[in-house]
Amino acid sequence: MTVYWTFPAEEDLATLLMRQPERADRAAVLAVAAALAAAAESLARFPSRNEPGRVAGTRELIVGHHILVHEVAEGDVHVLRCLGARRSRSHRR
Secondary structure (H helix, E strand, O other): OOEEEOHHHHHHHHHHHHOOOOOOOHHHHHHHHHHHHHHHHHOOOOOOOOEEOOOOOOEEEEEOOEEEEEEEEOOEEEEEEEEEOOOHHHOOO
16 A cells, blocks of 8 residues: 655645744754654555544544544545644545
C-alpha cells in the first residue's frame, strides 16, 4: 500500500507548520513535520487502526495536536487533510 498526500493536505501541512508557536525554533517545526510524515507513512501498514472519520468513508489519525484525515482507495492510502485540533470539527474533503 502506498501513501499519497492530496494537494489540500499538503497545503494544510504547510499552513500548520508556518503557524507553529515555536516557528522561531526551526528544530521544533521540523520535528512536527517529521512526526506527521512518519504517522502518515505508518498508514501504509495499518490503514484502519484508527477512528472512523466525521465524513463517511474517512478515518482520522491523531498526531499530537493534529489530525490526519485519510481514506483507503484502490489499495492505497490518500491523506485528504492535515488539520490542527481547532479546525478538525469542520473539515471538508
